[in-house]
Amino acid sequence: QVQLQQSGTELVKPASSVKISCKASGYTFTSNYMHWIRQQPGNGLEWIGWIYPGNGNTKYNQKFDGKATLTADKSSSTAYMQLSSLTSEDSAVYFCARSGLQWPPGYFDFWGPGTMVTVSS
Amino acid sequence: DTVLTQSPALAVSPGERVTISCRASESVSTGMHWYQQKPGQQPKLLIYGASNLESGVPARFSGSGSGTDFTLTIDPVEADDTATYFCQQSWNELTFGSGTKLEIK
Numbered sequence: 001q002v003q004l005q006q007s008g009t010e011l012v013k014p015a016s017s018v019k020i021s022c023k024a025s026g027y028t029f030t031s032n033y034m035h036w037i038r039q040q041p042g043n044g045l046e047w048i049g050w051i052y053p054g055n056g057n058t059k060y061n062q063k064f065d066g067k068a069t070l071t072a073d074k075s076s077s078t079a080y081m082q083l084s085s086l087t088s089e090d091s092a093v094y095f096c097a098r099s100g101l102q103w104p105p106g107y108f109d110f111w112g113p114g115t116m117v118t119v120s121s
Numbered sequence: 122d123t124v125l126t127q128s129p130a131l132a133v134s135p136g137e138r139v140t141i142s143c144r145a146s147e148s149v150s151t152g153m154h155w156y157q158q159k160p161g162q163q164p165k166l167l168i169y170g171a172s173n174l175e176s177g178v179p180a181r182f183s184g185s186g187s188g189t190d191f192t193l194t195i196d197p198v199e200a201d202d203t204a205t206y207f208c209q210q211s212w213n214e215l216t217f218g219s220g221t222k223l224e225i226k
Contacts, residue, residue: 035215045164045207047215061214095163106211107154109175111163 002026004096004112011118012086019082020115022096029077030054032098033105036070036081039114040092048094050105051079086119093117123147125208125218132224138196141221143208145189152212153191155184158220159204167206168193200225 007021022034036048049060053072060068067090069082079096094115097108124146133139143153151171156164166175168184171191183194195202203225208218 044219045217107169109166113163
């Protein structure tokens with residue numbers, strides 16, 4: 001069965017960076033797009049971007065261009081998102097989510113449990 | 122960006138029929154999808170392509186609409202359906218609605 005396992009809670013200082021992970025299992029990692037989605041406390045969902053692990057191609061929401069960097073390691077079926085120059089505004093739960101095989105990537109059929117990132121001095 | 126507008130909250134009794142609406146600021150054809158999110162959990166896909174029921178989702182859930190106006194219907198609603206429901210469009214980049222919190226009285 002498809003599973004997305006995310007890394008644990010992060011408490012980080014302002015102006016620093018953090019890298020969170022999403023390990024995929026139960027399907028061919030290189031065949032589906034992997035997305036990252038942010039949910040700030042009490043707020044809705046924002047799409048950050050996607051990576052296609054098959055060739056490393058990425059696409060970002062313009063709002064997160066320069067803030068987020070998406071990578072993937074095919075050997076371990078793990079996707080990563082690095083967030084840089086962190087501020088309190090970046091405190092949120094970050095989900096990885098898989099989209100299906102359709103192009104363009106449309107909907108998210110499996111989600112990870114989320115990684116909470118808290119930015120505080 | 123395509124903005125999706127949802128009513129913030131609804132309250133219904135078990136056994137009733139509830140409709141949750143989502144209006145897009147521009148046409149998204151049938152590129153509309155619905156998710157259920159319970160507190161402390163990740164969202165779960167319910168409906169994709171406006172009206173297609175995701176595998177494993179009860180047939181009490183259905184979706185309709187095209188263009189700018191979409192509806193998620195739960196009939197009949199059960200106590201376990203207490204959650205926030207988000208719409209998401211994929212026609213113009215990828216954006217989400219702000220969510221409708223459903224309370225079962």
